[in-house]
Amino acid sequence: MKKQNNQNDIQKSRDNRTLIKRMAYTIWILFIYHLLSYVSIPGVNIHEMSKLADNSSLTMLSMFSGGGFETFSLMSMGVSAYITAQIIVQLLQSDVVPTLTQWSKQGEVGRKKLNNLTRVFTLFFGFGQGIGITAGINQLTKSGFILNNSALSYILIATLLTAGSFVAMWMGDQITERGLGNGVSVIITAGIIAKIPDTLMKTFKHFSLSSTKNLMCAAGVALLVVLFSWLIVWVNDAEHRTPVQYERKSSLIGEQSFLPLKIIVPGVVPIIFASSLLSLPQIVMMLFRSHYKDTWYQVLGQFLTMNTITGIFLYANLIIAFTYAYSVVQLDPDKMADNFEKQEAYPFVEPGKPTANYFKDLLYILALPGSLFLVFISVIPLVITNFISPNLQLGLSGSSLLIIIGVFTDIGNQIRGLKTKSDYPGFLDKNYEFD
Template sequence: MKGFIQTIKNIWSIKELREKLMITFFFLVIYRFGSYVPLPGIDVNEVTRLLAAQADSQQGLLGLLNSFTGGSFNRASILALGIMPYISASIVVQLMGLAVPYLQKLQKDGDSGRKKITQITRWLTIAICLVQAPAYLTLLQTQLLPYSGGFASAYLIDPGTFWFIVPSTIILVTGTVFTMWMGEKITDRGIGNGISILIMVGILADLPRALINAFEIDQTGGIMFLLEIIGLLVVILLCVMLTQAVRKVPVQYVRRAQVGSSSYMRSMTDSVRSYIPLKVNASGVMPIIFAQAIMFLPATLIGFVSDPNSSLSLFFQKVADPFSWQHSVIFAFLIIIFTFFYTAITIPVNQMADDLKRNGGIIPGIKPGKDTADFLDDVLSKITLPGSLFLVVIAVLPAVAHLFGVDQGLAMFYGGTSLLIMVAVILDTIQQINTYLLNHHYDGLMTTGRSKNVA
């Protein structure tokens, strides 16, 4: 504890780091405050009460969106859409970069190209918001209607009028743009990746309430609650291992040097050993996000089935339930597929092989060029399979935890996208803080001053 307190003092003693932390904290406070500001014409207390009566609003993709926005989605806040439209736009631009020559050219143009891609992502974010905002307002009306007996109890004005839809759409779009701006400012002037930190803070906002609920319903004198906390810490440790694990591929760089006097020059070769760190989970949380987007389809298809008691409708209901075994099996299958797909399109083994050849680097025992690309692809395929299986375990753990009696709110923190995002963002932020500490000759937050990779 004494060492930890000294580390905090060291962090506070570095002026630049202190200013960055204060700027980050300032924007996070504004973000959390904005998540409680309701849209004009809505009684936020009544909306919260009505939506709390619906178990479905906390499940599936809607529950994920609400978690990412720190509850803003269910509170009908001006930041209800949060940063998710920007995330969607970034994914679309990234995937289009594989097929659109113009974007491929921008990716190779360095700083100027990145600025243009960022600008394209911003405009695409606004376009997505203009679609999602009216859809969100319509969804809100649909969710409230069966539970309120009409709109009078939740809305101060008629939700179907022009004077509600248009201003609310403009406010929701502005809220997302403002959130995007805060995220970029945190990245530029604060500490860590701003967009990721905003998502993490939104997720963590639900953790205290989940812990309190789990403690209140515990009827074993706190023993079950203690076991749940220990289990959560073990899962977090597994997520850290999954995020940091790499396969080190040895690389040898050969360089030539001239030695001796001008009359007796001779050439000598010197080799420098290095390695290529191939991540076991190179795709991050993207496979889970893609899989969850598809798993939301059964809930949509239920509305198109004429007989709600038919076997097809019951099957869709089971698949849409995130705590059913049917959902877990299909979810796991999709995660494995998307892990291989996303890894294949984001890790350019051919380009890596060309860069090695151009810089005089070789993998011992492997010929440069195509053989190197094939070798890297083979290694990547071998480590992606266990990585995807590990990702499946993390993704379905909430359902397993709920099966063993863990409260639904706390069970959602036992894995899935939320936990992986929190772990990845915290590790990245710690690494940046460590850099500042080590540059000023202080010990880092970790024992060695840097995060270790698990081979």
């Protein structure tokens, strides 16, 4: 018994060291990323960026930069191009392109092929996005941004921005493999947190506390943030427990095994994907800023900006669509059915295709309340912000809050998993979770 206790203590000590190493590694990567965000891109007038502080398109783009957009640094595009590439690849492998669908079922070999394809797409999207952002900012500043307005300058700047995207992508992968949480989400969260002080300063500056009305509005916004935070935490902890029966494990009388599935299966991914996808056409529109009086430009602006009802409606629908699509991508029903069959387990449904169909239907059922909640959290702050003042730029606060809490929740779950992994050696147990 004493020997067993000593072994348990040794195992716990190893788990604690692993946890500390992962935590330190994550902080170290974020620190390096923060330092790189101060490496300015040559050939631009950085002071012109201050004139665009209230531009809604650039506000959304800055969310993916991890804190490097305001200074137009090497990391200005952050992981936005990588996210766009992920969206394309993951959607194409969902029975759209047979070859990619086959790769997704080849295990580690197929995963490497898909990752390589994602990197190729990142290269093209990054370079195109780099030119678009540079030219767009130059248009918004009336050609005062680029010091030497030549094709070579655009190519050089776009190349440096694309290189920064690959560095950000690599750092995200390192955090995912050796650190805590999903690397891409952690980088985005770190950038959002870094901008909180500036956001608060702008908010207090807008709300003159000498006025009783403004003081009440400020208090209402603060209360709304607290309520939203509590609601997000509560929904993140909510789960649907699917009863599971398996043959080779002998259960005690009265015990029930189950598979817990989160109500929001894809987490914050639909928010990130929808924001990233909307940022692409906004970059293109920046190139044609001189046509802002034209009818076609105004019509597109109604759909592609967060300051209009139609734009908010499109944003909400993208969140819903990505919630449904990514729920099935993240928890592949066919793979789940195969794993259950290998373990001689089934959720009171016949093994094989019936099990896959059962999980697919279940994911679609969970996607409805999950997507509606994501829309509620993301859209309400946008509506309130536009009602108070479109220039306040707090519209993404709901999405940002959801991303922050979601990432910290995932990190907490990973920490608990690292600390208790030795207690759950089997494929299925009473507290088993799919990541």
